[in-house]
Amino acid sequence: MTTETKTNKYGIGGARAKFGDRWAALPKWQRSLAFVAFVIFLYYLPYLGIPGLTWLRTDYIANGNNWAGVLFTCAVYVLIAIGLNVVIGLAGLLDLGYVGFFAVGAYSVALFGSTQSPIVKSLQAQFGLSEEWAVAWAVCIPIALCLAMISGVLLGGPTLRLRGDYLAIVTLGFGEIIRIVVRNVEWSGGPAGIAAIPGPQGKPSADNNIFGLIDAKPWYWLALTTVLLIVFLVRRLENSRVGRAWLAVREDEDAAAVMGVYPFKFKLWAFAIGAALGALSGLLYASRNGFIEPNMFNAQLSILFVAMVVVGGSGNMAGVALGAVLLAYLPERFREFSEWRFLVFGLALVIVMLLRPQGLIPSRRRSRELKDRQEEVAVGV
Amino acid sequence: MNFDELFGHLGQHTVDGLSKGAIYALVALGYTLVYGVLKLINFAHSEVFMVGTFAVLGTWTALGATSNPSVGMMILFLLAGLVAGAVASGATAVGVELIAYRRLRRMNAPPLIFLITAIGLSLVLSEAFGLWQGRLIKGMPTIVEREVLFTIGNTEITNTQLLTIVSALVMMVLLDVFINRTRYGRGVRAVAQNPDTAALMGVNKDRVILLIFLLGGLLAGAAALLYNVRYGNTRFNVGFLLGLKAFTAAVLGGIGNLRGALLGGLLLGVVEVYAATLTQSNWEDVAAFVVLVVVLLFRPTGLLGESLGRARA
Numbered sequence: 001m002t003t004e005t006k007t008n009k010y011g012i013g014g015a016r017a018k019f020g021d022r023w024a025a026l027p028k029w030q031r032s033l034a035f036v037a038f039v040i041f042l043y044y045l046p047y048l049g050i051p052g053l054t055w056l057r058t059d060y061i062a063n064g065n066n067w068a069g070v071l072f073t074c075a076v077y078v079l080i081a082i083g084l085n086v087v088i089g090l091a092g093l094l095d096l097g098y099v100g101f102f103a104v105g106a107y108s109v110a111l112f113g114s115t116q117s118p119i120v121k122s123l124q125a126q127f128g129l130s131e132e133w134a135v136a137w138a139v140c141i142p143i144a145l146c147l148a149m150i151s152g153v154l155l156g157g158p159t160l161r162l163r164g165d166y167l168a169i170v171t172l173g174f175g176e177i178i179r180i181v182v183r184n185v186e187w188s189g190g191p192a193g194i195a196a197i198p199g200p201q202g203k204p205s206a207d208n209n210i211f212g213l214i215d216a217k218p219w220y221w222l223a224l225t226t227v228l229l230i231v232f233l234v235r236r237l238e239n240s241r242v243g244r245a246w247l248a249v250r251e252d253e254d255a256a257a258v259m260g261v262y263p264f265k266f267k268l269w270a271f272a273i274g275a276a277l278g279a280l281s282g283l284l285y286a287s288r289n290g291f292i293e294p295n296m297f298n299a300q301l302s303i304l305f306v307a308m309v310v311v312g313g314s315g316n317m318a319g320v321a322l323g324a325v326l327l328a329y330l331p332e333r334f335r336e337f338s339e340w341r342f343l344v345f346g347l348a349l350v351i352v353m354l355l356r357p358q359g360l361i362p363s364r365r366r367s368r369e370l371k372d373r374q375e376e377v378a379v380g381v
Numbered sequence: 382m383n384f385d386e387l388f389g390h391l392g393q394h395t396v397d398g399l400s401k402g403a404i405y406a407l408v409a410l411g412y413t414l415v416y417g418v419l420k421l422i423n424f425a426h427s428e429v430f431m432v433g434t435f436a437v438l439g440t441w442t443a444l445g446a447t448s449n450p451s452v453g454m455m456i457l458f459l460l461a462g463l464v465a466g467a468v469a470s471g472a473t474a475v476g477v478e479l480i481a482y483r484r485l486r487r488m489n490a491p492p493l494i495f496l497i498t499a500i501g502l503s504l505v506l507s508e509a510f511g512l513w514q515g516r517l518i519k520g521m522p523t524i525v526e527r528e529v530l531f532t533i534g535n536t537e538i539t540n541t542q543l544l545t546i547v548s549a550l551v552m553m554v555l556l557d558v559f560i561n562r563t564r565y566g567r568g569v570r571a572v573a574q575n576p577d578t579a580a581l582m583g584v585n586k587d588r589v590i591l592l593i594f595l596l597g598g599l600l601a602g603a604a605a606l607l608y609n610v611r612y613g614n615t616r617f618n619v620g621f622l623l624g625l626k627a628f629t630a631a632v633l634g635g636i637g638n639l640r641g642a643l644l645g646g647l648l649l650g651v652v653e654v655y656a657a658t659l660t661q662s663n664w665e666d667v668a669a670f671v672v673l674v675v676v677l678l679f680r681p682t683g684l685l686g687e688s689l690g691r692a693r694a
Binding site for chain 2: 148173174306314339340350
């Protein structure tokens with residue numbers, strides 16, 4: 001039963017492993033040089049005109065081209081995927097409500113930074129401030145991170161003691177609850193949403209010559225810089241004591257507990273850190289967009305986020321980044337076929353998972369693990 | 382908070398909630414059956430239900446159904462709808478197992494992979510129906526006209542409510558008997574308890590798994606008929622929210638437990654109707670999830686948390 005599926009299993013994966021080995025064998029200076037070149041290439045991307053690749057229709061300018069805007073979307077999605085990868089890929093917690101944290105970040109900057117938000121208005125009335133006053137954008141960042149970590153702990157505290165499958169439905173419910181709450185309470189702007197969300201240069205206006213609404217390139221560079229910073233930080237975290245604890249908990253919670261790792265504590269940390277990263281990406285997204293409304297944060301988006309992580313290769317940062325870029329870029333590129341987009345998206349998910357169950361670029365540890373499982377296979381469900 | 386309305390018509394709202402919850406319970410049984418045997422959340426089950434609603438609608442259209450038929454025609458339409466819904470949903474469920482799950486099981490893939498293929502397949506199904514049938518809400522003829530059958534106190538019980546609750550209970554009992562009394566049911570319980578040992582004892586595991594997908598599909602088809610009778614419309618994404626609720630119901634009752642799914646479904650329906658009455662329906666979805674979290678806090682395996690395998694083994 002197993003032998004027939006085993007024959008061509010490691011075809012592509014094998015080639016990749018060899019590439020990985022050769023890469024690891026290169027001298028350090030060559031690797032750093034290649035890395036620097038790659039980063040420069042990423043920053044140069046908005047100017048790069050590759051015919052076919054960069055032609056992206058926009059809906060708000062007739063025949064407009066939105067290459068830089070799509071790059072920004074890709075960068076934000078990569079940030080989301082890296083954050084969710086901490087939760088799913090490293091700690092092994094299936095979180096289907098990640099859009100909730102994304103919404104917390106977006107609403108933090110909207111509610112505290114926009115002059116139109118009910119909260120800012122009531123603060124103005126309370127302290128006799130001018131009508132132009134709102135919390136500065138830079139101050140909104142720590143607010144968003146704090147609120148997200150608090151909501152991560154509030155959600156994780158009671159639910160992380162549950163088993164994996166129960167966690168999935170509870171988090172899915174959490175994402176929906178956040179959306180329904182912001183739609184139904186008065187202090188969040190309700191179903192109409194909130195406009196005039198500030199960026200680094202303050203609220204949207206004609207004076208904003210760098211982070212304006214028209215030119216998306218500076219936004220892309222801002223998002224890219226954030227992504228690179230976060231990649232560096234998460235990589236440090238992955239190789240730390242905390243990261244090893246996550247892997248141990250993911251592989252076998254009971255064994256980890258016996259070995260002196262307290263699973264609940266580390267799972268809660270993973271949840272809080274993942275939430276903070278989700279909020280950061282939500283903040284960037286809302287600032288660029290200038291306007292948010294509750295229906296932007298539906299459960300389908302959550303599922304898309306999980307799909308990015310799993311399709312790319314959960315547990316591997318390069319993999320999840322690739323998954324995020326693909327799933328953000330392809331729908332934009334094929335906007336003309338909008339009716340067919342999600343059908344094809346669903347088909348692609350099924351096919352990728354059936355052909356490469358460990359994702360496009362699997363984590364090396366993960367693929368080894370999968371190999372072991374396949375050897376013991378046969379009867380197990 | 383409209384407490385007067387709730388307590389003034391408590392019986393009415395309870396009956397309404399039970400009839401709403403009966404539909405959740407029938408769909409929840411599909412989740413619970415698959416979970417009980419495979420330890421797997423079948424996310425495509427909501428689309429199995431959606432296919433059923435369209436099959437029922439298609440059959441009624443083909444038979445030329447109009448609103449308010451005579452009693453004989455009404456029974457004919459209901460039976461034809463039941464058969465069509467059950468066949469379509471059952472076939473879809475079996476198709477999901479054959480396409481999405483069987484190959485992955487052979488590879489012994491980690492659970493997350495099953496989840497993503499299921500999500501992908503449910504996207505494919507709902508989008509295919511969106512393209513084929515259009516994305517607008519599709520109304521349908523009122524086969525069973527709502528009328529009050531009898532009154533207890535100030536509680537009016539209508540014929541559709543009675544039909545929904547009674548047929549859900551009947552199907553539930555039939556399923557329970559099938560799982561607990563028949564030879565096939567014994568196979569299901571054996572695989573649920575320990576797949577490897579069951580295989581060694583000569584149970585054909587693949588056939589048992591096909592059987593549970595088929596059973597779940599048949600029940601989802603029946604739920605689709607009841608949904609069409611109750612709400613009188615369907616849509617390509619009708620499965621999403623209903624599937625979510627049904628899964629919540631399954632977890633609430635203790636996933637993997639058949640009677641738990643029934644209890645969870647009915648309870649969830651009642652809670653939702655109460656919450657909708659209190660808050661003018663803004664918060665009913667929130668109430669459902671809050672109840673779920675609270676129950677799981679105190680009973681981490683759901684209300685009747687025991688597995689299919691251990692139930693009367």
